[in-house]
Amino acid sequence: MNAQLRAEQVTVSFGAVKALDDVSISVSPGGIHAVIGPNGAGKSTLFNVLSGVYPVTSGTVVFADLDVTKSRPHKLVRAGLARTYQNIVLGHVTVEEAILLGRHHLTRAGFLRCALRTPGARAEAKAARQSVHHLAEMLGLADSLHRIATELPYGDQKRVELARALAAEPEVLLLDEPVAGMNGHEKDEMTELLATIHARGDTTMVLVEHDMRMVLSLATHCTVLDFGRVIADGSPAYVASHPEVLRAYLGSAHAPREVTP
Amino acid sequence: MTTIDQTTSRPTQAVIRGVALALIGVAVCVAPLYLDTFWLRTGLTVASAAVGAIGLTILVGTTGQLSFAHPFLMAGAAVTYVTLADNPVNTAHLGLGLPPAAAAVLAIFAAGALGLAASPLASRLSGIYLGIATLSLVFIGQHILENWTAASGGFFGRPVPPMSLFGLSLADSPTPPVLLGVPLQREELLWYLSAAVIVVAWIAGRNVVHSRVGRSLAAVRDSEVLAATNGVNVRSAKRGAYIASSMFAGAAGVLFALTTGSVAPETFNLGLAISFLAMVVVGGLGSVAGACMGAAFIAGLPLLLQEFSDQLPLIVQTGEAGGMQASTATSYLAGALIVLCMLFEPRGLVGLATRGRSLATRALRRTRILTSRATHN
Numbered sequence: 001m002n003a004q005l006r007a008e009q010v011t012v013s014f015g016a017v018k019a020l021d022d023v024s025i026s027v028s029p030g031g032i033h034a035v036i037g038p039n040g041a042g043k044s045t046l047f048n049v050l051s052g053v054y055p056v057t058s059g060t061v062v063f064a065d066l067d068v069t070k071s072r073p074h075k076l077v078r079a080g081l082a083r084t085y086q087n088i089v090l091g092h093v094t095v096e097e098a099i100l101l102g103r104h105h106l107t108r109a110g111f112l113r114c115a116l117r118t119p120g121a122r123a124e125a126k127a128a129r130q131s132v133h134h135l136a137e138m139l140g141l142a143d144s145l146h147r148i149a150t151e152l153p154y155g156d157q158k159r160v161e162l163a164r165a166l167a168a169e170p171e172v173l174l175l176d177e178p179v180a181g182m183n184g185h186e187k188d189e190m191t192e193l194l195a196t197i198h199a200r201g202d203t204t205m206v207l208v209e210h211d212m213r214m215v216l217s218l219a220t221h222c223t224v225l226d227f228g229r230v231i232a233d234g235s236p237a238y239v240a241s242h243p244e245v246l247r248a249y250l251g252s253a254h255a256p257r258e259v260t261p
Numbered sequence: 262m263t264t265i266d267q268t269t270s271r272p273t274q275a276v277i278r279g280v281a282l283a284l285i286g287v288a289v290c291v292a293p294l295y296l297d298t299f300w301l302r303t304g305l306t307v308a309s310a311a312v313g314a315i316g317l318t319i320l321v322g323t324t325g326q327l328s329f330a331h332p333f334l335m336a337g338a339a340v341t342y343v344t345l346a347d348n349p350v351n352t353a354h355l356g357l358g359l360p361p362a363a364a365a366v367l368a369i370f371a372a373g374a375l376g377l378a379a380s381p382l383a384s385r386l387s388g389i390y391l392g393i394a395t396l397s398l399v400f401i402g403q404h405i406l407e408n409w410t411a412a413s414g415g416f417f418g419r420p421v422p423p424m425s426l427f428g429l430s431l432a433d434s435p436t437p438p439v440l441l442g443v444p445l446q447r448e449e450l451l452w453y454l455s456a457a458v459i460v461v462a463w464i465a466g467r468n469v470v471h472s473r474v475g476r477s478l479a480a481v482r483d484s485e486v487l488a489a490t491n492g493v494n495v496r497s498a499k500r501g502a503y504i505a506s507s508m509f510a511g512a513a514g515v516l517f518a519l520t521t522g523s524v525a526p527e528t529f530n531l532g533l534a535i536s537f538l539a540m541v542v543v544g545g546l547g548s549v550a551g552a553c554m555g556a557a558f559i560a561g562l563p564l565l566l567q568e569f570s571d572q573l574p575l576i577v578q579t580g581e582a583g584g585m586q587a588s589t590a591t592s593y594l595a596g597a598l599i600v601l602c603m604l605f606e607p608r609g610l611v612g613l614a615t616r617g618r619s620l621a622t623r624a625l626r627r628t629r630i631l632t633s634r635a636t637h638n
Contacts, residue, residue, distance in 0.1 A: 074491075074495070077491065082491075093479065100476055114468055114469050114472035115465040115468050
């Protein structure tokens, strides 16, 4: 199987609690793979495992021939894996600087070359800035580049996070609840933006999301988690009509209704 | 809004900055020709503190790694310089007789090596625990130096061989070089050396803070997980920050030794560590300009209070009764200033300066709008 990112029989325990129980997931290249499930299903844990942040209790995670569980996260970024966070972390920096951080692994200048501002370091910084401006243009952040990132409206901050992850030019992009906390209009904008980005490049996307409407309109493949286990895996249409999924979403009748958007 | 301001007034800002820099440059160059020894010594003390503070603000402010280790690193560099530069024939202590300039460079690298050796602490500990661990280095350093008398001179210290550059010894001499009719003695010559070092430290510090490396250090401060998942090797970023910061401390240690003319392990104590932290907090964490302002305040104030104690209320000369000593008064003032900073302006003196500047710009714009309205009407 030519999966780009693969987790096999992963179990993560926090004390007596099994956040993930024998979970396997296989992300094939070029698609948009959604991980859905009710609160506490283990979606964020799975994300943290896939991006090398959490260690696993047992099981393997492989990305581009790298053993994710044994690699330090910055190596995974170099290999082409980038992620965003559900809770935005931007710090007191301008939007431009925040996005520039994403280009860290694509630039080389170290302490000495930065301190001396050698021609090479300057050229590199200029090129990085240009690509950031280009990205900002695409994501509608061009007018905010010199504003403090944390002072932007919520939806814009989310887009800064996305821009930072895209600046790393990833092959696989992990999006942790990209539309969480947004209003309907912002959600639609973000969904459209992600679709555009996906159509432009060949970036594989993996997203964790609560919003079924968004998932069904965007995803090419769905994995459903409940109580740390995979209860369904397949196309969005298949997953949305799966009896286990309906049971997991018991009481929330929107899952079956929005099969055909 | 703010963006528009920046773009429209950028050329004028550049002109103002250029003129200001030129004026400061000229002032620094002619100052030793007019100032007396007291002011020169104050300037030298502030310069050495500022170089160290720039290093510390990169470590504590930009990278977020609390460190008390600065006196330890300064002591290491100072003793290394003295030991390497001292003439083995004339000294009662250990001396290798290297050219002083080479000894100074090696001393700075020695401080960097000490920083490298201390850096694993930061990958194990953080916050106040890291601070306490680095604090222990100050005591260990003092203990070693007080006992290794061959190198450090022990409790009484040892004299510092003068710096010598391009055949010019930076010391008092019967036939000093003369500039515009003013003989350049030890203090004057050291003034120019300090000015050169501080310019290099300032530029290097600013360049690092505003570079790819500076961004990665700030990311480590904001969240190590965030930094790592953005491709930053957290461990090596911290290590780099330690080495760089320690080399600044090393340069500060050598300047300090040259300025005071003798090194004694006793000087590099806990008090100095706290003074350095006070400098970077009062100046504004993470800001190179702030570090220099903080250094001027914390290192310069006790000397000024001491000198003008007869004209100031409450301050008395050392040993006199009926008031407080200059150093005590500085402690009170610095303490009060730190509390005020925390309460009202966490960005310190630099924050105050920025506020003042934006107030001035706003006032200027308002008058401009008013005048234009008046002319239209």
